[in-house]
Amino acid sequence: MNKRYFVELLQPIMVALLLLGCRNEESKDLYPEVTIDYSKCMQKHWDELPDSLLGEKKYVMLDTTNAECDFGEMSKVMVRNNHIYILDAHLKKIVVYDMQGRGISQVGNRGQGPEEYLDISDFDVASDGSIYFIDGRLDKLFCFTSDLKFKSSTPLPFEADILSIVDDGFLFGLSSWNKGVQEKSKIIHTDSSINVVDSYLEYDEYTDPSYWISLYSFIRSDDYISYNQPIDNHIYLFDATGKLQECINFDFSDQNVPDEYKKDIERNLTSFDQYCMLKNFTVVTHRIIAGSFWKKRKTVPFVLDRLQNICYSADPRENYDNSATAGYSDSFWITYFEPEVETQEVLPDSVQSYLNSGGFVLGLQSLF
Template sequence: MKILLSLLFVVLLVIGCASEKVKTSLDIPSEHIALAAFNEQVTGGLPSAFVKRKRYINLEMHKDQNYVNIVDKIINTHSRIYVLDKRGKTLAAFDSTGKYLTKIDSRTREFSNIADFDVDKFGSVYLVDGRANRVLHYSDAFNLMSFKIAPFDIDVIDCLPDGGFLFGLSSWNERDNKHHKLIRTNGFLEAVNTFLYYDDFVDHNFWITGYRFLKTDKETFYNKPLDNEVYTFSPAGDVKKRYTFDFGKMNVPQEDKKEIDTKVSRYDSYRLLSEFTFVNEQYALGRLWDKRKFRFFYADRNKRELYLEDLSATNELSHIMDFDGRRLLTVIYPGEYNENGFKELSDDARGHLKAGGLVLCEYEMNAE
């Protein structure tokens, strides 16, 4: 009898595992984008046909010092530009002209680090402290309102209009929702839905590139490198569609997605999506890790043209930071400024860079 019960337990365990695997496949519309078949062109800037207008934004300094030094993420919303410096443990807010408004930094001892942040529909800021596993809620004036202990390890956050969240979870998470890649929670950080799972082909110790949620008025985009699949969500947090980007012979084989430190040289032949990717029926844009170098791309889907950033010299597309479906923001560092690579800069922007300041370039896109 004991043997029979043991066998029954094993059968149930196998069935349970099989059921778990079924959940990894989302029943949503899917689209395949074969970028390997597109005609490639190298460009030092976006072709004028795609740009409606362009402007430069000088980020205000204080006593010849920048409020942030290394820009890891920008969100352009609510007539504010939010700039994250992870190494400096600082989140600064500027108005749409670049005038400094306020900042949060670790000197307040409210957090240990900033893994990610997002801004909700009211202008409140939610900050993820990855070291202390907390989600902190700040007012639009950057006053700490509350915080919650997270029951899982979080990489990235997206605020939903109902007060809940989408979270990209860390591959090394050993607490609640272990092995889950992407989950939706309520405002109490309780899981409401799960979407994707980590498989065996993941490296917990080697991050080639970071990632984030990219939000527009109509949808939110999610891609977790090294997978070349972009998922879109409605503003309410419902999964809508999957886009699979295909780089042909340059796709990363499954077996090379783990133990990467022993296989880095193989990536001299690989191309993959990096950080964030936007896609609609007309075009796609974002950043690639292309043969071990970061590179902006713009794909005209109708003409099957792939425009790739010219890597021979730093230019305005070298550090793309945000795209809201209409406006693309990039950052120009003063140490990278040169006369040849930035010929279209305004005199005001040139002067600000020479003084050591940071300049943002905002492209307003022509394509709908």
């Protein structure tokens, strides 16, 4: 066959394959996006939250007499398998309590040994009770069994901030300064052996790796695994297999942070008094979106009823006050009360007495 004719014959096929490949590549980032115009939401006070959204609260008085279970700050809290898991990112430890508030132990030990870690960036708990956490200094994924015994440590070929366990693998939220595998990617899906299956989103020029407005994490509800990294007001929703399903964009109109301010947050921080954004964590179900706004640099817990388009907001809190919102896990809206931090909530006498004696208390309230 004439070579020229053969090449000409192949050209349409090659173009078709190339276009197909481009469409497949683009399809990775094709997902429905819903915009919530915050200015059009009916505004109500937190105290008006109906019982159909927020259930009765129960209090867990934490017994911190076990030195292993002592912690200073609550960076993240989870309720799973009838246990309470608390990360103290400052002390670099995860402590475990039962649902009666009795301290069980801490997870692993900090040090230079083969089974020891140096840092904990984030953690998650599997359905079988296995505990996985990221050591951000060693770039390793540690695993401990449900009875808190060391199981494995796996080197990570990338730098990650957060993780979530999904079917047959993990979702990782990568650091903006990651120079390893999947550089510039925000989220990757891996199998259980940390082989990359897929990647989602990329960091752009409007990123300041030297300043965080707040910590962030994947949040699991019965319907979705949600991802939001402040200052971005997009919430990305994944299913239990780690596939990106949908994006929700909170639009605060003229209160949105200008892109240019996101590149050097500390220098522009005073200007943030006039802006609004999502912070810490955001939970999404088919019925509600809940979390915290950062308004005028104050924390404002909120619950948005998606069916009624009503946003219930609490009074502004100082950033260190977790008495209105500390986390969400296992369908519980979690609050946290410390002895020397005043709260706007009227507490039962037994709870207030425990706080007065120097105790620490968790509030667990079903959020539907």
